[in-house]
Amino acid sequence: MSSAPVLPDWTVLVNRNTIAAMATAAASSLETTVYTSPSTHAALPRNSAAAIYTNK
Numbered sequence: 481m482s483s484a485p486v487l488p489d490w491t492v493l494v495n496r497n498t499i500a501a502m503a504t505a506a507a508s509s510l511e512t513t514v515y516t517s518p519s520t521h522a523a524l525p526r527n528s529a530a531a532i533y534t535n536k
Contacts, residue, residue, distance in 0.1 A: 488509040496502045 490506070492505045493502050496505050
């Protein structure tokens with residue numbers, strides 16, 4: 481049986497007034513892997529094509 485996941489302590493974000501300040505305060509709790517996926521759009525903001533990548 482696997483153990484329960486450890487939940488991050490988000491209290492470091494208390495009294496942070498900007499997104500930049502929140503990102504800096506939370507940086508040690510966040511993953512550093514960046515995930516991207518390409519997509520194209522038609523004239524209206526609807527996806528006309530998308531790719532989904534999995535990390536295996």
